[in-house]
Amino acid sequence: MTFLKNKSILITGGTGSFGKAFCKEILSNYKDINRIIIYSRDEFKQFEMEKIFPMSKYKSIRYFLGDVRDQSRLSMAMEGIDIVIHAAALKQVDKAEYNPLEYIKTNIGGAQNIIESAIANNVSNIIALSTDKASSPINLYGATKLCSDKLFLSANNIKGKKKIKFSVVRYGNVMGSRGSVLPFFLKQKEILPITDIRMTRFNISLDKSVDMVIWALKNNLGGEIFVPKIASFKVIDLAKATNNKAKIKIIGIRPGEKIHEELISEYDGIKTVDLDKYYAILNNFTDQEINLYVKKTKGKKIKEGFTYNSFNNPRYLSVQELIKEVKEFRSDK
Numbered sequence: 001m002t003f004l005k006n007k008s009i010l011i012t013g014g015t016g017s018f019g020k021a022f023c024k025e026i027l028s029n030y031k032d033i034n035r036i037i038i039y040s041r042d043e044f045k046q047f048e049m050e051k052i053f054p055m056s057k058y059k060s061i062r063y064f065l066g067d068v069r070d071q072s073r074l075s076m077a078m079e080g081i082d083i084v085i086h087a088a089a090l091k092q093v094d095k096a097e098y099n100p101l102e103y104i105k106t107n108i109g110g111a112q113n114i115i116e117s118a119i120a121n122n123v124s125n126i127i128a129l130s131t132d133k134a135s136s137p138i139n140l141y142g143a144t145k146l147c148s149d150k151l152f153l154s155a156n157n158i159k160g161k162k163k164i165k166f167s168v169v170r171y172g173n174v175m176g177s178r179g180s181v182l183p184f185f186l187k188q189k190e191i192l193p194i195t196d197i198r199m200t201r202f203n204i205s206l207d208k209s210v211d212m213v214i215w216a217l218k219n220n221l222g223g224e225i226f227v228p229k230i231a232s233f234k235v236i237d238l239a240k241a242t243n244n245k246a247k248i249k250i251i252g253i254r255p256g257e258k259i260h261e262e263l264i265s266e267y268d269g270i271k272t273v274d275l276d277k278y279y280a281i282l283n284n285f286t287d288q289e290i291n292l293y294v295k296k297t298k299g300k301k302i303k304e305g306f307t308y309n310s311f312n313n314p315r316y317l318s319v320q321e322l323i324k325e326v327k328e329f330r331s332d333k
Contacts, residue, residue, distance in 0.1 A: 003218055005032040010081045012068055012114065013088030014038030015045035017177040018129065020052070021206040022085065022213065027058050035060045039077050040088065041067040068110030075117040085213060086114050086128040086152075089145070093133070096141035097255040107144035108151070115155045115166070123164060127216050128152045130170040130225070132202055132261040132310075135268065139256025149225060153284050156223045165222035169213055170281075172202025172230060172261055172310065176329040181235065185242040186330075192239045192246045195253045199235040200260050200310040203317060203325075204228060212278065221293065225281040227263045227272075232313040233322060241322035260311040269306035273299040279308070 009026065011019050015038060026036055038061065040046060046063045053061050066073040068088045078084065089107050090096065096103045111128065118126050130149050133142035155166040176182045181201075185192055204212075208228070216226050239248060253259070264272055264279060273280045273294055280299065282290050294301055317325070 002030045002032055004030045004083075006034050007082040008034045008037070008080055009083045009085065010037040010039055010064075010078060011085040011087055012039045012074075012110075013086075015040045015042060015049050016087060017174065017206060018087050018209060020049060022087075022210050023049075023053055023061070025207075025210050025214070027053060027061065033060055035062055037062045037064050037077060037081070039064045039066055039068075039074075041065065068113055069105055071113040071117060074113050075120055078117050078121040078123060081121060082124050083217060084114065084118055084123050084126045086111070086126065089129075089148075091131075091141065093139050093141050093256045094254045096139060096144070100140050103140060103144050107141075108147050111148040111151045115151060118166075119155070119159055119162065119164065122162060125217060125220070126152065126155075126164070126166045127213055127220070128166070128168045129213070130168050132170065132172040132263045133258075134170060135262040136265045138258060141256065153223055153225070156284070165220055167216055167220040167222060168225040169209075169216050170225050170263060171204050171209055171212065171228050172263060173204070174206055174209055175203055175325055177206065181238065182242065182326065182329060185239060186326075188243065188246060190246055191249050192243060193249050193251045194235055194239060195251055195257060196259055197236055197248075197250060198259050200232050200313075201235060202230050202261055202263065202310045202313070203233050204230045205325075215278070219275075219297075221296070223282065223284050225268075225283070226275075227279040227281060227308070229277060229279070231315040231317045232310040233317040237317070237319050238322050238326075241319050241326050260309050262307070262309040264306065264308035266305065266307045269302055269308070270304055272302040272306065273297065274302055275299045 064077045090103045131145050134145035137143045137146050149168045152166045152168050268281045271282045
């Protein structure tokens with residue numbers, strides 16, 4: 001028996017890289033769930049995913065066409081749901097700069113629709129996926145995700161007497177996921193374009209991102225932003241690991257792009273608790289509430305002045321380690 005026994009889960013954006021990995025883990029190791037609903041707007045991606053997880057074989061899976069912008073459809077999909085994993089988002093940094101309103105509608109409006117539908121349907125636990133770009137954002141995508149994060153955290157204040165928890169999971173670049181640089185590098189033969197030679201990024205595998213979300217479902221109290229302790233890498237080292245014979249071409253930073261990414265800002269660090277494998281940012285908590293949280297979770301309060309970014313991270317992946325990551329990604333394709 002698992003902690004998900006007889007639970008019903010809905011995952012928005014369920015046909016994406018995370019959704020498929022999460023679905024694989026749940027269907028393989030949590031077979032006592034009631035059902036898992038894949039909620040997404042792309043019928044072809046659902047068609048392709050159903051080839052991997054057919055309903056004829058997996059009796060608990062369902063596919064539900066819908067957009068997070070459509071609250072009535074979302075509310076319909078959440079009927080009888082216990083847990084929501086919110087993974088749907090528009091994510092391309094440069095595209096957000098030229099299509100800001102579309103990102104606002106999906107990433108902010110969609111978040112509010114999730115919150116209102118979850119409260120109306122008495123969902124018990126909501127985990128929203130976020131990004132390192134939501135910390136001290138300089139681009140519109142990051143700003144929409146920061147706003148989304150704050151909506152989910154504040155939702156704990158408007159739930160009334162209902163037993164419902166809203167928390168956020170914030171992590172960095174998922175190696176090989178849609179929109180990450182690795183698939184792009186693998187398509188290049190002679191020239192590898194890099195925006196800036198100094199650029200660093202956080203790295204987390206799909207499996208570890210899934211593990212983190214499941215851990216959050218087990219351990220969240222509501223109101224946290226959970227952050228993993230993960231390695232960084234230099235983008236130029238990833239280029240070398242992908243193709244050490246190709247020529248590196250510096251093309252300049254794209255609109256909205258950072259040299260280094262950040263998971264915990266200095267402001268966030270003031271209200272951050274160390275939970276061993278993860279950090280918990282408690283921005284909406286009073287000092288007294290943070291002390292109670294530390295006592296309940298047996299965590300440690302972080303000293304003032306702490307920041308966590310991909311540049312000052314003490315753990316960097318070497319070129320050899322990145323070569324291994326690239327090989328694993330290729331073998332999974």
